[in-house]
Amino acid sequence: MSDILKPSRRAFLRGSAAAAAGLTAGAAARAGTPDPLITEIQPWAQVFGDGVDATPYGLPIEYESDVIRRNVEWLTADTTSSINFTPIHALDGTITPQGCAFERHHSGAIELRKQDYRLMVNGLVDTPLVFTYDDLERFPRENHVYFCECAANTGMEWAGAQLNGAQFTHGMIHNMEYTGVSLRTILNEAGLGAAGDLADKWVYVEGADASSNGRSIPMEKALDDVLVAFKANGEALRKEHGYPVRLVVPGWEGNLWVKWLRRIEVMDGPVESREETSKYTDTLEDGTSRKWTWVMDAKSVITSPSPQAPITHGHGSLVITGLAWSGHGAITRVDVSKDGGVTWETARLAKPGEKMALTRFYLDTEWNGEEMLLQARAMDETGYVQPTKDQLREVRGENSIYHNNCIQTWHVMPNGEAENVEVS
Amino acid sequence: MSDILKPSRRAFLRGSAAAAAGLTAGAAARAGTPDPLITEIQPWAQVFGDGVDATPYGLPIEYESDVIRRNVEWLTADTTSSINFTPIHALDGTITPQGCAFERHHSGAIELRKQDYRLMVNGLVDTPLVFTYDDLERFPRENHVYFCECAANTGMEWAGAQLNGAQFTHGMIHNMEYTGVSLRTILNEAGLGAAGDLADKWVYVEGADASSNGRSIPMEKALDDVLVAFKANGEALRKEHGYPVRLVVPGWEGNLWVKWLRRIEVMDGPVESREETSKYTDTLEDGTSRKWTWVMDAKSVITSPSPQAPITHGHGSLVITGLAWSGHGAITRVDVSKDGGVTWETARLAKPGEKMALTRFYLDTEWNGEEMLLQARAMDETGYVQPTKDQLREVRGENSIYHNNCIQTWHVMPNGEAENVEVS
Numbered sequence: 001m002s003d004i005l006k007p008s009r010r011a012f013l014r015g016s017a018a019a020a021a022g023l024t025a026g027a028a029a030r031a032g033t034p035d036p037l038i039t040e041i042q043p044w045a046q047v048f049g050d051g052v053d054a055t056p057y058g059l060p061i062e063y064e065s066d067v068i069r070r071n072v073e074w075l076t077a078d079t080t081s082s083i084n085f086t087p088i089h090a091l092d093g094t095i096t097p098q099g100c101a102f103e104r105h106h107s108g109a110i111e112l113r114k115q116d117y118r119l120m121v122n123g124l125v126d127t128p129l130v131f132t133y134d135d136l137e138r139f140p141r142e143n144h145v146y147f148c149e150c151a152a153n154t155g156m157e158w159a160g161a162q163l164n165g166a167q168f169t170h171g172m173i174h175n176m177e178y179t180g181v182s183l184r185t186i187l188n189e190a191g192l193g194a195a196g197d198l199a200d201k202w203v204y205v206e207g208a209d210a211s212s213n214g215r216s217i218p219m220e221k222a223l224d225d226v227l228v229a230f231k232a233n234g235e236a237l238r239k240e241h242g243y244p245v246r247l248v249v250p251g252w253e254g255n256l257w258v259k260w261l262r263r264i265e266v267m268d269g270p271v272e273s274r275e276e277t278s279k280y281t282d283t284l285e286d287g288t289s290r291k292w293t294w295v296m297d298a299k300s301v302i303t304s305p306s307p308q309a310p311i312t313h314g315h316g317s318l319v320i321t322g323l324a325w326s327g328h329g330a331i332t333r334v335d336v337s338k339d340g341g342v343t344w345e346t347a348r349l350a351k352p353g354e355k356m357a358l359t360r361f362y363l364d365t366e367w368n369g370e371e372m373l374l375q376a377r378a379m380d381e382t383g384y385v386q387p388t389k390d391q392l393r394e395v396r397g398e399n400s401i402y403h404n405n406c407i408q409t410w411h412v413m414p415n416g417e418a419e420n421v422e423v424s
Numbered sequence: 425m426s427d428i429l430k431p432s433r434r435a436f437l438r439g440s441a442a443a444a445a446g447l448t449a450g451a452a453a454r455a456g457t458p459d460p461l462i463t464e465i466q467p468w469a470q471v472f473g474d475g476v477d478a479t480p481y482g483l484p485i486e487y488e489s490d491v492i493r494r495n496v497e498w499l500t501a502d503t504t505s506s507i508n509f510t511p512i513h514a515l516d517g518t519i520t521p522q523g524c525a526f527e528r529h530h531s532g533a534i535e536l537r538k539q540d541y542r543l544m545v546n547g548l549v550d551t552p553l554v555f556t557y558d559d560l561e562r563f564p565r566e567n568h569v570y571f572c573e574c575a576a577n578t579g580m581e582w583a584g585a586q587l588n589g590a591q592f593t594h595g596m597i598h599n600m601e602y603t604g605v606s607l608r609t610i611l612n613e614a615g616l617g618a619a620g621d622l623a624d625k626w627v628y629v630e631g632a633d634a635s636s637n638g639r640s641i642p643m644e645k646a647l648d649d650v651l652v653a654f655k656a657n658g659e660a661l662r663k664e665h666g667y668p669v670r671l672v673v674p675g676w677e678g679n680l681w682v683k684w685l686r687r688i689e690v691m692d693g694p695v696e697s698r699e700e701t702s703k704y705t706d707t708l709e710d711g712t713s714r715k716w717t718w719v720m721d722a723k724s725v726i727t728s729p730s731p732q733a734p735i736t737h738g739h740g741s742l743v744i745t746g747l748a749w750s751g752h753g754a755i756t757r758v759d760v761s762k763d764g765g766v767t768w769e770t771a772r773l774a775k776p777g778e779k780m781a782l783t784r785f786y787l788d789t790e791w792n793g794e795e796m797l798l799q800a801r802a803m804d805e806t807g808y809v810q811p812t813k814d815q816l817r818e819v820r821g822e823n824s825i826y827h828n829n830c831i832q833t834w835h836v837m838p839n840g841e842a843e844n845v846e847v848s
Contacts, residue, residue, distance in 0.1 A: 051529070052508040052529060057523045058524075061663040063537055084477070109473040112468055134737045138743060141743060234516060236491065236514075319561065319562060348564075
């Protein structure tokens with residue numbers, strides 16, 4: 001008899017009145033009244049369901065119609081240069097389906113057919129080249145799971161707890177398996193001999209949409225792990241994620257992940273474009289701004305319970321769960337506090353952290369209706385520890401928009417509802 | 425200067441006439457005529473695209489409307505007890521989006537609300553229990569990526585090469601990240617003391633649909649890695665994949681992955697239900713059938729080029745890619761043959777193989793219009809090597825339907841088109 005066959009009786013739900021009665025089902029069962037959902041043959045067991053030709057491409061079931069991307073009207077002047085948010089409060093695991101993965105556009109999501117797609121590589125290269133979509137498919141491909149976080153994610157928290165829900169405070173993030181060609185491969189195809197010393201060279205990337213959203217990337221990053229990607233989670237990129245081709249810049253702010261990628265220029269310096277001067281820079285307390293803050297520092301958030309995911313079951317066992325990530329590498333540890341940071345328990349990582357990818361954590365605990373000030377604190381392989389809001393403001397002041405990776409607090413009330421609060 | 429900044433000029437597309445001209449773009453560019461897609465400002469750069477409120481839950485772009493599940497009308501008498509196929513010829517990476525992941529129903533896909541969901545655990549347990557959906561969410565959760573393959577996948581190949589396309593020969597498979605509770609946890613909650621010696625005990629699982637699709641699972645597997653899952657690829661299971669709860673039985677045939685899971689009974693033997701006697705058994709040459717053949721043996725298929733994914737670009741560099749998997753553990757190696765199995769080259773695995781999950785392989789090669797008999801051959805961590813069709817028939821005869829893991833052959837013609845063929 002193998003080890004696995006030795007049962008260990010664990011009364012995991014022992015805190016629940018229902019479990020104490022030997023049944024954890026609904027009120028009817030608990031009261032001793034037969035539960036018709038158990039004792040009677042249900043309608044759905046008496047009919048044929050949908051056939052295999054019903055949905056050639058399926059959508060979520062109607063009962064999950066609230067698990068959608070949402071935008072906040074007052075955040076931006078219009079919806080084409082705007083943002084929406086991934087419903088992270090309702091998701092689990094680590095993969096984000098493309099259908100509900102947040103969008104950030106500067107001039108809206110365009111339609112671009114594969115046959116109309118061209119990618120130009122020019123500037124300080126040996127041979128300027130233009131690639132069709134078919135050309136890109138002929139280079140060696142790589143697969144990697146990476147998170148993409150907008151630099152402005154959690155940006156409203158600089159001014160205090162304003163948006164009530166993990167979707168809105170931390171939902172400018174998604175995590176997908178990308179398939180594409182290394183940017184290094186593309187650049188080497190054009191040849192970098194003409195560029196001379198690469199240490200001070202930059203790559204300027206831009207998209208085919210009206211905004212073009214041009215950004216400068218130092219050559220060292222361009223030749224490291226950047227991907228020219230055409231698939232996400234196995235299938236073609238969705239229109240709103242840059243179909244047919246986008247840039248994937250692991251660990252760096254989402255604005256660099258240029259969608260509908262049309263041009264890569266090798267240059268002897270950065271362009272200092274609008275998107276890296278008046279935007280995507282961090283204004284400090286003294287009014288000066290720092291730039292080239294590309295990396296998304298280690299961060300975490302509890303997704304459940306949270307304002308949009310209150311505790312709806314009784315007292316006793318409770319699963320606290322959330323996400324952690326770092327642009328500097330793998331997450332090594334996540335701690336959870338129930339008392340606003342006074343005491344901490346180390347959470348369980350669902351899998352060992354992977355570089356520049358979301359990590360799911362769980363704390364399997366007990367809750368008996370006491371108030372909680374829930375926090376999560378991420379640590380990454382560099383030894384960096386996610387800072388408190390106060391620690392972050394000490395260094396950065398309160399004038400910033402971007403790169404807020406502070407510890408988030410949810411106040412969970414005795415009725416199980418939660419709200420976004422600040423603790424000092 | 426770091427190593428990464430040393431460029432290595434690789435004329436990867438040198439086989440292509442376009443590349444030789446320093447341009448790999450369309451005919452216009454090659455002929456020296458300016459390509460208006462490069463030289464002119466395109467319409468999509470002159471308008472605003474869709475705003476962030478356009479698609480709260482997105483679908484693939486219209487140009488990908490052929491990347492869908494497909495069924496084959498003549499395979500089954502009706503569509504509610506039938507199968508459709510994942511468009512694996514058009515996918516890359518390893519994750520299968522739920523929307524195009526194959527379906528197999530025995531009485532159609534039913535609609536079952538979370539609040540109507542009950543899971544009964546009964547039989548040889550200390551305390552029979554009934555769980556609501558909320559109850560399940562209170563147990564410790566796990567995340568794992570696993571493939572699910574129908575036992576009948578590739579079943580038509582027993583009678584020779586009949587269906588023309590990887591989607592139809594090998595598309596009864598999908599690969600998702602599941603979140604759920606270990607079946608071990610659920611069984612231990614009910615208590616297995618009453619069951620006595622667990623070595624000869626079985627678990628009978630059934631679904632809430634009209635077919636109920638009951639199957640017997642030996643206790644050792646039930647206590648090993650089986651999951652009671654409620655999320656796939658981060659979000660709720662789709663209706664057609666068992667919403668709100670399905671069983672995940674890693675490495676074992678898909679029929680055991682009971683959808684709309686309603687009951688788990690601990691028994692002192694297998695039920696020998698319809699689905700494990702008249703179906704899902706393997707009839708041999710002599711007319712007898714073998715049963716309890718649950719594990720899906722190591723297998724692979726080239727997804728591109730393939731009949732539905734012909735070579736449409738010119739001669740020169742070609743990416744050959746496909747999928748490999750094993751119900752016995754991780755894939756360790758995949759070889760590719762261009763000459764019907766006479767000579768082999770070892771393919772590149774996109775990532776090290778993971779237990780009971782799809783592995784993506786690539787062979788970056790050259791093609792100059794020669795005919796090819798393309799084959800892939802998978803090896804797993806047990807040392808098992810995927811057999812040829814002839815080897816399989818020697819053992820199994822030709823009367824089987826299920827568990828055909830033979831090496832598949834695509835005949836690629838000089839025009840780049842491919843067809844399903846047999847080689848001996």
